[in-house]
Amino acid sequence: MALASGVRFAPRALLRPWALLRGTTLGRTEPAAGGGGDGARRFGSQRVLVEPDAASGVAVMKLRNPPVNALSLELLTELVISLEKLENDKTFRGIILTSDCPRVFCAGLDLTEICGRNPAHCAEYWKAMQELWLRMYLSSLVLVAAINGACPAGGCIIALSCDCRVLADNPKYRIGLNETLLGIIAPFWLKDTYVNTIGHRASEQALQLGSLFPPAEALQVGLVDQVVPEDQVQSTALSEMARWLAVPDHARQLTKNMMRKATADRLLRQRDADTQNFVSFVCRDSIQKSLQAYLEKLRQRKG
Ligand SMILES: CCCCCCCC/C=C\CC(=O)SCCNC(=O)CCNC(=O)[C@H](O)C(C)(C)COP(=O)(O)OP(=O)(O)OC[C@H]1O[C@@H](n2cnc3c(N)ncnc32)[C@H](O)[C@@H]1OP(=O)(O)O
Numbered sequence: 013m014a015l016a017s018g019v020r021f022a023p024r025a026l027l028r029p030w031a032l033l034r035g036t037t038l039g040r041t042e043p044a045a046g047g048g049g050d051g052a053r054r055f056g057s058q059r060v061l062v063e064p065d066a067a068s069g070v071a072v073m074k075l076r077n078p079p080v081n082a083l084s085l086e087l088l089t090e091l092v093i094s095l096e097k098l099e100n101d102k103t104f105r106g107i108i109l110t111s112d113c114p115r116v117f118c119a120g121l122d123l124t125e126i127c128g129r130n131p132a133h134c135a136e137y138w139k140a141m142q143e144l145w146l147r148m149y150l151s152s153l154v155l156v157a158a159i160n161g162a163c164p165a166g167g168c169i170i171a172l173s174c175d176c177r178v179l180a181d182n183p184k185y186r187i188g189l190n191e192t193l194l195g196i197i198a199p200f201w202l203k204d205t206y207v208n209t210i211g212h213r214a215s216e217q218a219l220q221l222g223s224l225f226p227p228a229e230a231l232q233v234g235l236v237d238q239v240v241p242e243d244q245v246q247s248t249a250l251s252e253m254a255r256w257l258a259v260p261d262h263a264r265q266l267t268k269n270m271m272r273k274a275t276a277d278r279l280l281r282q283r284d285a286d287t288q289n290f291v292s293f294v295c296r297d298s299i300q301k302s303l304q305a306y307l308e309k310l311r312q313r314k315g
Pocket residue numbers: 079080082115116118119120121122123124162164165166167190191194196197198199289290293294307310311312313314
């Protein structure tokens with residue numbers, strides 16, 4: 013991990029993400045509509061669309077795992093790979109993360125990855141979740157979340173790992189960590205990320221209650237930095253990006269590292285124990301029952 017100019021402090025090869033791939037199509041490059049040069053070429057994978065703009069050094073990364081961008085193992089893996097690709101390309105200084113699915117930014121953990129699965133699968137899945145969080149939280153790039161839909165639980169984790177959050181002003185687009193309402197508990201590193209963003213008391217209250225905040229409240233509590241009309245989310249995210257990119261990279265990166273390293277190190281030190289904790293917790297009969305019931309409720313709620 014070099015910490016001089018061109019700082020790269022994101023942990024490398026914490027996992028070999030490609031080893032997790034099942035039937036994904038990665039590394040595709042295709043010209044964007046009407047595009048010509050390299051700056052207009054899209055790349056990415058089945059579930060993560062990357063629209064790079066070499067001229068500005070900013071890439072737009074779109075989650076594309078319909079219907080609700082649930083964080084399947086494949087989506088987690090493809091996100092890590094796309095992020096790593098941009099991190100390794102010196103052309104890029106920032107990523108705007110957004111959703112390609114209407115009305116939902118990200119529905120959080122894919123519950124089908126932890127319901128009725130064996131412990132080995134749950135462990136593999138949780139390691140992929142840890143990996144994505146570590147990579148995003150410590151990324152040397154500026155990450156701006158352009159939150160254009162509902163953003164519960166794991167979706168909120170993704171947004172909280174970014175440097176800045178812009179939320180569309182729609183009362184249906186609630187954001188927060190609602191784990192307790194599913195009968196599960198946010199792990200310590202999620203709790204720490206929450207506390208780092210909105211402070212201890214607000215986190216304690218929101219975590220215990222499983223609060224999902226509508227936009228105005230999310231802004232008030234400091235969970236998001238801007239709330240804007242839906243059609244201005246992307247342009248506002250770009251303006252925010254410009255503000256962050258106006259700072260010299262090395263100074264901003266070192267400051268980010270200084271602010272976040274202790275939180276990330278805590279997970280790095282206890283990664284295996286955290287995985288075991290997760291697996292033994294979610295594999296309990298009682299937890300499986302409540303997750304199944306929640307999933308069933310979601311399926312029946314339709315229409
Ligand atoms: C030591 C202890 C360790 C414990 C560790 C805990 C780890 C904690 C970390 C994260 C926790 C999580 O992320 S758990 C997931 C929490 N997510 C939610 O509660 C969101 C649930 N979804 C919704 O509220 C809504 O779907 C939505 C608001 C996101 C979108 O609403 P919409 O009306 O547009 O869509 P539908 O509800 O009709 O859903 C469509 C379709 O998707 C399925 N779906 C939704 N969410 C999930 C999900 N998270 N995982 C899997 N599948 C999901 C839903 O059932 C519908 O399916 P069908 O079309 O088959 O009916």
